[in-house]
Amino acid sequence: MYGSRGARAGAVVLGAALLVAGCSSSGGGGKDDKAGAATITQQPSQSDPFWVNPDSNAARQVKAYAKSGKAPDAERIRKIAEQPTGEWIGPENPEQEAQGFTEAADKAGRTALLVLYNVPHRDCGQYSQGGASDGNAYRAWIDAVASGIADRSAMVVLEPDAVLHLVDGCTPGQFQEERYSLLNYAIGKLKSLKSTKVYLDAGNAGWGHPDQIFQPLQRAGIAQADGFAVNVSNFYSTQDSIAYGKQLSARVGGKHFVIDTSRNGNGPYTAGNPNERWCNPPGRALGETPTTKTADPSVDAYLWVKRPGESDGTCKGGPKAGDWWPTYALKLAGG
DSSP states (O other): OOTTOOOOOOOOOOSGGGGSTTOOOOOOOOTTOOGGGGOOOOOOTTTOOBOOOTTSHHHHHHHHHHHTTOHHHHHHHHHHHTSOOOEEOOSSOHHHHHHHHHHHHHHTTOBEEEEEOOOTTBGGGSTTOBOOSSHHHHHHHHHHHHHHHTTSOEEEEEOTTTTHHHHSSOSOGGGHHHHHHHHHHHHHHHHTSTTEEEEEEOOOTTTOOGGGTHHHHHHHTGGGSSEEEESTTOOOOHHHHHHHHHHHHTTTTTOEEEEEOTTBTTOOOOSSOGGGTTSSOTTOBOOSOOBSOOSSTTEEEEEOOSOTTBOSSSSTTOOSTTOBOHHHHHHHHTO
16 A cells, blocks of 8 residues: 555536636625625736636635625635646536536636546545546547646646556456556546646655656557656656656656646655555645756746645544545645
């Protein structure tokens, strides 16, 4: 077992707010109207080209705190709400969700950051178990996501843990060949789109060694992808993640990579059950904010793939994986 899993539920809310990217709150403009204090804006596109969802869980929490007069709490959560985070596409309406997010991002002149996490036998029956019912259902889901993205700009982080669980034996042997085939299919389909970049998940600095995963990544189709993603939903430092990524890059043709820095400000948690240090660890903090201006030319971006403040699972008092947990969000943002 290793600390790679995290909250990856694709629960999203599609509504009018998503289709008017970058819009501010619709307050009445009166003197006592607090909507203006809760306005969520986009980051400068030259350093951070990714779309900020003005209707995210964090954005809603900012508005709720502002409305109830909790200004200090609102400002702490704003640290999360005003950064672009991954939109985890759900299993039920993939085309509509992908279309809604990419249209909203396009309207704001930004790139949508999407996370696809629906491979069959996902998470080996643990907190984020689930996924498509079979290979045909998964291919149809990928097709629907691709239709929703169309020609609009998107960066896709593909299937957290899917390759790692092939390496560590968590995925039963009878499903492994199919998984390789499905990942190849997903990468090929998404790369056929005009303006979509694809980064296949490749674990983190604490799970093992690049020699264990580079051949599985090759079998999964990394050559077709733009690169790979490291530290998704995890806590390893940016420095350690760069070192791990560069070692792995050298084994897969010099592919670039992206790093999830959403919660790595204090590094990994080292106490408690080693098998669950990844799950809602205390004392963590937000990491470097999303940007394409990174410390190494091999790193295409720092991203907040995991949405800070959403639970890793029902551990350490947390709600189910992917549910918003304001208490934990406040602690992340207060460090």
